[in-house]
Amino acid sequence: MASAREMRMRIRSVKNISQVTRALEAVSASKVRKAVAAVQATRAYATKAWQVLTHVARQPGRGTLHPLLTSRSEVRKTLVVVISGDRGLAGAYNTNVIRYIAQKFDRHPSPVNYIAVGRKGRDLLIRRRKQVVAEFSALPAAPTFADVSAIGRMVVDDFLKGDADEVWLVYTDFINMVKQEPVVRKLLPLEFEGGQDRVQAYEHQRLSAAYIYEPDEREILDQIIPRFTALQIYQAILEAQASEHAARMVAMRNATDNALELVEHLQLVYNKARQQTITNDLLDIAGGAEALAQAMAK
DSSP states (O other): OOOHHHHHHHHHHHHHHHHHHHHHHHHHHHHHHHHHHHHHHHHHHHHHHHHHHHHHHTSTTGGGTOGGGOOOSSOOOEEEEEEOOSSOOSTTHHHHHHHHHHHHHTTOSSOEEEEEESHHHHHHHHHTTOEEEEEEOOOOSSOOHHHHHHHHHHHHHHHHHTSOSEEEEEEEEEEETTEEEEEEEEEESOOSSTTHHHHHHTGGGOOOOOOOOSSOHHHHHHHHHHHHHHHHHHHHHHHHHHHHHHHHHHHHHHHHHHHHHHHHHHHHHHHHHHHHHHHHHHHHHHHHHHHHHHHHHO
8 A cells, every 4th residue: 555645646646637627628618608609600601502502413414503512423533521629638539530531531542632721630640640631730729711711722722723522521520518529621623412411400591582693603602602612611610619618628627537446536535644644553552661661470
């Protein structure tokens, strides 16, 4: 059994860790409120933008409307945009994203390249020997559309140049504080099947009327399709940030609770060690007194 001094040092160490995890929980709780507010502020607009894109994708002869709507006859290269966190201490948040990617793309029929948004995702992908062609990290705590527009431009350029025949987006969708789910969505070429959950959420608002394009259909599509594609990436980043902060808050809360339970356990062990030390001291005193009495009797 460890000595009482060693147990005191262990208890002090665990208490210090619990203070750190409690502070991280408080910081994450503050950040998650701001992140959720940002998600809710942009979700309606992103959903309506997705409805416009899917409406365009469902038009007859969509392949002649714009190159980003044209499906390739043969998919030879696949590009996946992976959104993860820059930091750890978020439970299984980052690991779940990479595990979800492995399930979806490890046996993909065509070679897969990855764009990593977040250092943790990049490191995990490289560790699994995946082909990472670009990395975006250290995004602001409250990113703007301008901060992430470079990702959208890169995706669109790779598709138009033929470096990718299809583009997928993988991120963690924020549902509530204790539930976040990995999501995969096909970005390019645009298909109606992707993102049906978002469309159905606003199904009662959708009108079946035709769109009128002014000044010119091609000119409008040249602007809105790349911009709305980048908007889906921006919305996914906001969802992922809210999910990350929520996961970190829950993980730090669990770590704090576990630390307090460990302190209670160590306190019991310390009391036993202390009691054992006192008992040994009393036995030594009693043995010495008895030996002294016997010596004096002689």
